[in-house]
Amino acid sequence: MSENIEHPIVFLSYARTNQEHIEKITNFASILRKDGIDVKFDEWDLKVGNDLYFFMENNIKRESDKVLLILTKEFVEKANDRKSGVGTETQLISKEVYDDVKQERIIPIVWECDEKGEDYIPTFLESRLYIDLSTKEKFGKNYETLLRILYNKPKNPKEDLGEMPKWLNDTNKYYPKTNEVVKRFNYSIQHHPNEINPIMEEFCEEYYEYLKTFTIEFSSNNINTISGELYKDLEEYQQLKNDFEEFIDILSKKGKYYGADYRILVEFLIKVHSLTFNRRDRKSMNTYDLYKFSFILKELFLYMIAYGLKNKNYNLITDLLHSPYYLTDENNQLKGTQHFVELDIRSQGDINGYIDNYYKENENTNYISPLGQLLISRLPISLNSEYLIDADLLCCYVSFLNKEEYKNEFWFPYTYVYKGRRWDSFEIFRRLTSKRYFEEVKEIFNVKTIDEFKSKVISTHDSLLGQRQIRLSNSWGKYVEPIEEYINLDEIGCEK
Known part of the structure; x- marks a missing residue:
């Protein structure tokens, strides 16, 4: 039988x-x-x-x-x-x-x-x-x-048997506090949803404390040594990053049903931002630590947006893009109300150069966007590269759509060279032909009506984006495409 x-x-x-x-x-x-x-x-x-x-x-x-x-x-x-x-x-x-x-x-x-x-x-x-x-x-x-x-369809099926955790062979690279919170978070969000925000705060606090421990000591100022140590330190950070990936995937997937307060993530990003410059009350970090934390900040932010796209959590994306960021300077003084574009630290150019040197010396490869390659190569299994690239580009587009509010500062999408010429693959724009979908996502673009969105897109025509000038210096004509390459303005909201 x-x-x-x-x-x-x-x-x-x-x-x-x-x-x-x-x-x-x-x-x-x-x-x-x-x-x-x-x-x-x-x-x-x-x-x-x-x-x-x-x-x-x-x-x-x-x-x-x-x-x-x-x-x-x-x-x-x-x-x-x-x-x-x-x-x-x-x-x-x-x-x-x-x-x-x-x-x-x-x-x-x-x-x-x-x-x-x-x-x-x-x-x-x-x-x-x-x-x-x-x-x-x-x-x-x-x-x-x-x-x-x-x-034979159990409500809570047994998980597939995984591999032995790599950190068992190196206990110095295991982070029990964040790991434990993630496991508790996955359970609590289903059985005790009222605890979601306190657990979010706990995770962010523990993650930040672990993050501060990633400081580098260099044996010399040789560029190859610096490049190698930066790359190695980011590799060692991978295990901690795994906890963040799992956490934000769960949060973006289920948090939209249980009233998650995403401003907790904004406060977390503000704290991580403080690691990207030398404050007077912190003497232990060197210049190369600051480069590394600038990269980590960008990566964390992009993961939040990318998982929001993947799990269709548009409230998460909106809060991250349009909440005020009360950042401080090296004197621990408030800089006033800032916006997400400030998280795209332009000192990234320095780490881009060091990563470029690492790839040339160790892989004998010359990438158009070394930083973009690094971001793509570190992707978790649970996140398709398209979501990360689209997240990077979305940040760029939103910054241009709101360029007056952001004082003409914009987000540079280092991964754009990996997008390819598949315009129909940018789902958030492709689906704007649906009036119902536009209502779901309009706050991401900081607009209330279709006409306001069209007006903002048209206002980008005279900007660097509209003039096809947003590109890497060595990209040989490959630039960030204007928004209208993805959606015909006359077709927005023409369907249910």
């Missing part, structure tokens, strides 16, 4: 007590059949002249994938006393139950209880788990559980 996954075959074993009971069992069988379960029982399948014992034995031992025992007072009494047809079926079933303590074919169904509310269970099944369908309320609650068992 091989299990039929598409239409499981189920045999019903019950006591024929009266016509009313038979009608209830028939109705139950009909409900199962409507849900794709191929039910076998005497009322439908036993014909005049058929051998009763063969019918029972064939279904219990061979033909059926599962056997449902409908437990009533009469069934239990006949089963315990081995009387009539139930007694015969019980002998066949009890042997299988006793011979294999791990068996999963025989499923007890409690159909009624006694006057004290106690379930009717035959002696040979007293130690077995069962499904209670004895009342309308319990039927509504437990019927799904029965279906999941019959189809």
